[in-house]
Amino acid sequence: MKGNYLLQLIALIVFVQIGFAQQQDSVVNDAIVLELEAVGGYVVPNYPNYPTHNPILGIWGSIGKVHYQSLFSVHYNYPQTGISVGYIHLGNTEIFGQQFFLMPYLSLNTSQKKLHSWWFRFGLGAAYFSTFYDSISNPDNVAIGSSFTWAFQAALHKKWYLSKTSNLKIGGHYLHASNGHTQLPNFGLNSAAVSVAMEFFLNKNNYSENPIKKEKKQHKKQWFVQATQGVGFHELGATAHPIGGAKKEVFSTAFSAGLIFSNHIKIRSGFTYRFYKQYYDDIRKNNLQPYIENPNASASNLYYFIGSEFLFGHISIDVEGGLNLHKPYFNYFYPYYENSSNFDFWLKKLFCTQLGLNGYVLNTQKFQRFNVFAGIHLYANFGQADFTGAIVGTVIKL
Known part of the structure; x- marks a missing residue:
């Protein structure tokens, strides 16, 4: 694609x-x-x-x-x-x-x-x-x-x-x-x-x-809630194989809450649900046990995350780390495709990361209550690339 x-x-x-x-x-x-x-x-x-x-x-x-x-x-x-x-x-x-x-x-x-x-x-x-x-x-x-x-x-x-x-x-x-x-x-x-x-x-x-006039930093805090919807694409396999596979979607929905510090840094915590089309199709195609008993649940991923977003007007740098609570297919995927230690397996099964850029409609230093944004992100399993995706989201100050 x-x-x-x-x-x-x-x-x-x-x-x-x-x-x-x-x-x-x-x-x-x-x-x-x-x-x-x-x-x-x-x-x-x-x-x-x-x-x-x-x-x-x-x-x-x-x-x-x-x-x-x-x-x-x-x-x-x-x-x-x-x-x-x-x-x-x-x-x-x-x-x-x-x-x-x-x-x-x-x-x-x-x-x-x-x-x-x-x-x-x-x-x-x-x-x-x-x-x-x-x-x-x-x-x-x-x-x-x-x-x-x-x-x-x-x-x-x-x-x-x-x-x-x-x-x-x-x-x-x-x-x-x-x-x-x-x-x-x-x-x-x-x-x-x-x-x-x-x-x-x-x-x-x-x-x-330049005659810079030093101004006192503002130290105000404000609560917010945020919701995002995303879609990404990847191939099924390890870093190097198999070659030439189909590219399929990863759908995600996230809800979080947190604090905005001085309109410059957003700290948030919440939960993300993902559905991997690759996992679902692989389970159905190969009748994988025990995942075939509930392929939708087996192809799903739920994790808890903490994120930090650095705000620069209409643009932000978004960093996130998460702890997987539910990702059953990974128990089959990693031993089948990867050739590494049990320690690597547990690190990548437990931890997920995210890095990307967001663009806001309203200046993040000015908006009063409601803002919308879109972003493009790289998602990984403890540093190993998982998929690339785009998100749209809303943030509401409380």
């Missing part, structure tokens, strides 16, 4: 456009930044008989904004948000191909220093690979099983002030790409890299030049 990957990419672009629309909530003191970055590093092997490869080389450009006057500026220590577009030569073009990516990012200053400070960057977006696994033409590439994948970046940069219009940056990066188990094989591609970059401020509004 290549259209599924295109929808992921389109959704991310929409989120970014919404994010830049937040400029209406700011004044001219916000800084517009262009960045050019050169990257070098190495792909880190993560399965046996890994293909030989040379170092990776990449170049990408970014456009962003340093938020001096946005409603969330003080709380997040005047962060920088934007979008990066890049190219990476992966050291073995015959097997790994070439990578192109589009990635919204968030950068946070780790200290109160305006000059020569350390910045942490988090990015989550979409990547395109010029070649991927094929049983005939490219059987050695079990890292990437599809042309479109998720792209993730975590980086730490040291910045040096050069002038009113420029900074020098040197950083270290962890880079990851995988398709979220939507098409096998899917070991994912991991890289470690270093970079050198230049930042250019279009409105001469570099950090030391």
